[in-house]
Amino acid sequence: MKIPSSTRRNFTAGLLGSASFWMYGGHKVWADALQSESTQSYKPKYFNHEEWLFLNAACARIFPADAHGPDAALLGAPEFIDRQMDTPYGHGELWYMSGPFKEGAPNLGYQLSLPPRDLYRQAIAAANAYVRDHHQGQTFSQLAIPEQIALLKVFEQGKMALGAVPAHTFFEQLRQNTLEGVFSDPLYGGNKGLAGWTLLGFPGARADFMDWVNQKGAPYPFGPVSISGETA
Amino acid sequence: MCAKKVDAIVIGAGWAGSILAKELTEAGLSVVMLERGDERATAVEGDYPTSIDELRGAIRHRLFQNLSQSTVTIRNMPDQEALPYRRLAAFLPGEGVGGAGLHWSGVHFRVAPDDLALRTNVVARYGKNFIPEGMNLQDYGVTYEELEPFFDKAEKVFGTSGEPYTIKGKIAGNGNRFAPDRSDAFPLPAMGEVYSASLFRSAAANVGYHPYALPAANASAQYTNPYGVQMGPCNFCGYCSGYDCYMYSKASPNVNILPALRQDPKFTLITKAHVLKVNLDADKKKATGVSYLDLRTKKQVELDADLVIISAFQFHNVHLMLLSGIGQPYDPQQNTGTVGRNFVYQTITTSRAWLSPKQYTNLFVGAGGAGVAIDDFNSMNFDHGPLGFVGGSPVWVNQAGVKPIAAAIGGPGGKAPTWGEGYKDAMVDTYRHSLTIDAHGSNMAYRDVYLDLDPTYSNAYGQPLLRMTFNWKDNDIRMNQYVVGKIEPIIKAMGATRYSLGMLKDGEVFDTRRYQTTHLGGGAIMGTDPKTSCVNRYLQSWDVSNVFVIGASAFPQGMGYNPTGMVAALAYWAAYHIRTTYLKNPGPMVQA
Numbered sequence: 073m074k075i076p077s078s079t080r081r082n083f084t085a086g087l088l089g090s091a092s093f094w095m096y097g098g099h100k101v102w103a104d105a106l107q108s109e110s111t112q113s114y115k116p117k118y119f120n121h122e123e124w125l126f127l128n129a130a131c132a133r134i135f136p137a138d139a140h141g142p143d144a145a146l147l148g149a150p151e152f153i154d155r156q157m158d159t160p161y162g163h164g165e166l167w168y169m170s171g172p173f174k175e176g177a178p179n180l181g182y183q184l185s186l187p188p189r190d191l192y193r194q195a196i197a198a199a200n201a202y203v204r205d206h207h208q209g210q211t212f213s214q215l216a217i218p219e220q221i222a223l224l225k226v227f228e229q230g231k232m233a234l235g236a237v238p239a240h241t242f243f244e245q246l247r248q249n250t251l252e253g254v255f256s257d258p259l260y261g262g263n264k265g266l267a268g269w270t271l272l273g274f275p276g277a278r279a280d281f282m283d284w285v286n287q288k289g290a291p292y293p294f295g296p297v298s299i300s301g302e303t304a
Numbered sequence: 305m306c307a308k309k310v311d312a313i314v315i316g317a318g319w320a321g322s323i324l325a326k327e328l329t330e331a332g333l334s335v336v337m338l339e340r341g342d343e344r345a346t347a348v349e350g351d352y353p354t355s356i357d358e359l360r361g362a363i364r365h366r367l368f369q370n371l372s373q374s375t376v377t378i379r380n381m382p383d384q385e386a387l388p389y390r391r392l393a394a395f396l397p398g399e400g401v402g403g404a405g406l407h408w409s410g411v412h413f414r415v416a417p418d419d420l421a422l423r424t425n426v427v428a429r430y431g432k433n434f435i436p437e438g439m440n441l442q443d444y445g446v447t448y449e450e451l452e453p454f455f456d457k458a459e460k461v462f463g464t465s466g467e468p469y470t471i472k473g474k475i476a477g478n479g480n481r482f483a484p485d486r487s488d489a490f491p492l493p494a495m496g497e498v499y500s501a502s503l504f505r506s507a508a509a510n511v512g513y514h515p516y517a518l519p520a521a522n523a524s525a526q527y528t529n530p531y532g533v534q535m536g537p538c539n540f541c542g543y544c545s546g547y548d549c550y551m552y553s554k555a556s557p558n559v560n561i562l563p564a565l566r567q568d569p570k571f572t573l574i575t576k577a578h579v580l581k582v583n584l585d586a587d588k589k590k591a592t593g594v595s596y597l598d599l600r601t602k603k604q605v606e607l608d609a610d611l612v613i614i615s616a617f618q619f620h621n622v623h624l625m626l627l628s629g630i631g632q633p634y635d636p637q638q639n640t641g642t643v644g645r646n647f648v649y650q651t652i653t654t655s656r657a658w659l660s661p662k663q664y665t666n667l668f669v670g671a672g673g674a675g676v677a678i679d680d681f682n683s684m685n686f687d688h689g690p691l692g693f694v695g696g697s698p699v700w701v702n703q704a705g706v707k708p709i710a711a712a713i714g715g716p717g718g719k720a721p722t723w724g725e726g727y728k729d730a731m732v733d734t735y736r737h738s739l740t741i742d743a744h745g746s747n748m749a750y751r752d753v754y755l756d757l758d759p760t761y762s763n764a765y766g767q768p769l770l771r772m773t774f775n776w777k778d779n780d781i782r783m784n785q786y787v788v789g790k791i792e793p794i795i796k797a798m799g800a801t802r803y804s805l806g807m808l809k810d811g812e813v814f815d816t817r818r819y820q821t822t823h824l825g826g827g828a829i830m831g832t833d834p835k836t837s838c839v840n841r842y843l844q845s846w847d848v849s850n851v852f853v854i855g856a857s858a859f860p861q862g863m864g865y866n867p868t869g870m871v872a873a874l875a876y877w878a879a880y881h882i883r884t885t886y887l888k889n890p891g892p893m894v895q896a
Contacts, residue, residue, distance in 0.1 A: 133723075133724060134723045134724060135723065135727070135728070136724060136725060136728075138725075138728060140728045140729070141728075159364075161364055165372055166364065166365065166370060166371065166372060166391075166392075167372060167390045168371040168372055168375040168388050168390040168391075169372060169390070170388070170761065170762070170764075172760065174385070174387060176385070176387040177380075177384075177813075178817075179380070179813055179814065179815040179816060179817065180378060180379070180387045181378075181387070181389065181390060181391060181393060181816045181817050182390050182391050182817075183387055183388075183390065221724060221725075224723075224724070247713075247722070247723050248713050251709060251712040252359060252363060252713075254712065255358075255708035255709045255711075255712050256358060256359035256363075256709055257357055257358070257359065259357075260359055268708065268712075269708060271731075271732060272708050272711070272712075272731065272732060272735040272736070273664075273732075273736050274668050274707070274708045274735070275668060277352075277353045277356045277357075279352065279353070279356045279539075279541035279542065279543060279550075280539045280541055281539060281540040281541065281666075281668075281669040282537075282539040282540065284540070284666065284669055285497070285498055285540050285669065286496060286498055286499050286502055287499070287666075288499060289499050289662070289663040289664055290664060291664040291666070291736070292664065292666050292669070299353045299354065299356065299357060
């Protein structure tokens, strides 16, 4: 795990982890700083430009900015997902991927021949095509936020197909990977500044609660630490 | 490994295999244990802090079966086409040395004695007509008194923490008053109680139930077991289920048996060895050894042995019997054959209670086996007469350490959104101030719920996949609904601000996409009649007498308790009878 070298990066990351900063601070400035950092400093290795814009917008709608803190895009979920695409998981090497591939009752689970990386590629292209048809040639990331949310709800409740992918299957993939990005150890590219863990009060890799087995309902007093030793 | 012939082959390096291998080498046999997965050493990959990684661990399934090589197919009804279980979800079999015994949580029960003779007990109490049409209710063919020394032995090997109720007929503690009598105390005192469990204890007692500390194979103190291996005291780190316990506190074959076994020159462990089949002689009465695929060289290897122990995960045992032609496959139409019959699961649902914003449940603190339970609605501990169903559920708070990815994906619960506006607020409230209560119930066996070979799909080695035909049945759904109803007053007595009860709905269909439990059972069940069981009461194949099939595959019903304690006791029971009877005079130990 690399410790980020930039002082400014460390500073913003530290602030990110502080709930009070987000609740009471003028966080627009820092949000902008992080926005430019997270979208400019990381160059996606798998997703193309249009896919990357889609992913950043969708992650931010799934896990939005609010009084609790920044959105999933600022926390690095798109970077996380991009990096996951070139892992055994992204290539579908953890799944049984032998045919024949047949449609079945939903309760029998995923039956597509697509590993995650192909699922994203097909579904994002189809989603943007759908948006262009219905919104005067715009792509998903160009829509106003309420329109993006409305569209994600359509996908979630999904009777429609996005390429070969049922929209609700794509949405659930996106939702799960976004939340994985927000709440996994930062070594995978998300959960920047440990802000996901700070939100929930999860102490990360502390993993020793000998003195905290039962404190009669008192809040655990220590902030999170990552596997690399990063704190917030 | 150059020997082409050994005394005994043990298939699978989980609890059952490790226990049998230990016992058989103690008896002087040369033993080769074949494990298709990787070597797994706690000191290497279980180390802190790299093992404390939820994404790599429980989410990407570091210690679990890689389905890309082999899986099962699943359908709900016999007239349906089964489809592959492509992504791990509903259940999570292990792979590699330690098997599911490395990634388990550690709840370590004995058995409710009534469950061992459930058919006899139900008929005696309520009459034969009480058993629903199509339910294959059966006895194990072994009693608690016979198994007691082996439960005791397993607890001492596992370093189990708990509080007794009676020892040799005398009250010895404030443990589970429905638990059977013990010959000795638990090796270690009960684990500490987290806040949520202590709230459950007092609320359950207030309502008139009988709470007790869950017996846990998590060490409440430093411990050295009879094999001389050591465990460290559990620090409630919360990384039990799905992880390898960097504290050496959770019992596993890797920590509790293999360090001793590996030093025995008569013992050889071969990893990356995928057993293709047990080889039989011409009339299929004797096993001659096994054929396995060396996954490193991709070469098939023949290994001969006098004795073959099939001790892989429950459904792999059944799969291997079907692939090898041991016994007669079950035919649900004709109701003939036994291999694949009485495939069972458990009926588990989770309810959630939210406390006041001043009460922090610190859900990340936990131990996989620790908690507080009640048995008032388990087994035959309550009157089923007016209720009209068979079975029951223990109920508990078992705060095993909730990690953030799983919590976030699962969502805040209740009617809260699972993403977008309002999600974070609800998620924070749930993660900081809620607790969960499980109804961890039995699942009965039915004529049209079974295992066989799939006609379409195959594994990476060209063998047909195992096919599961499984659905929820009315009996078990009503049992679950009844017991969950009994949780409601406990939640109210806790002073919860709100709650949501998790229960199966009428007619609910088994959903493979949602984790329920890895406690699969049956398919190669034990019993007293070769027409309705695969193995006799010593877990010896009725058909091939030098094959023993050890594991939860032997359970005729899915019990309310977690299965590992029973699996370990049955393994020691079978090993004892192999050592004292079978080896002196190899052949059937029970005449069919």
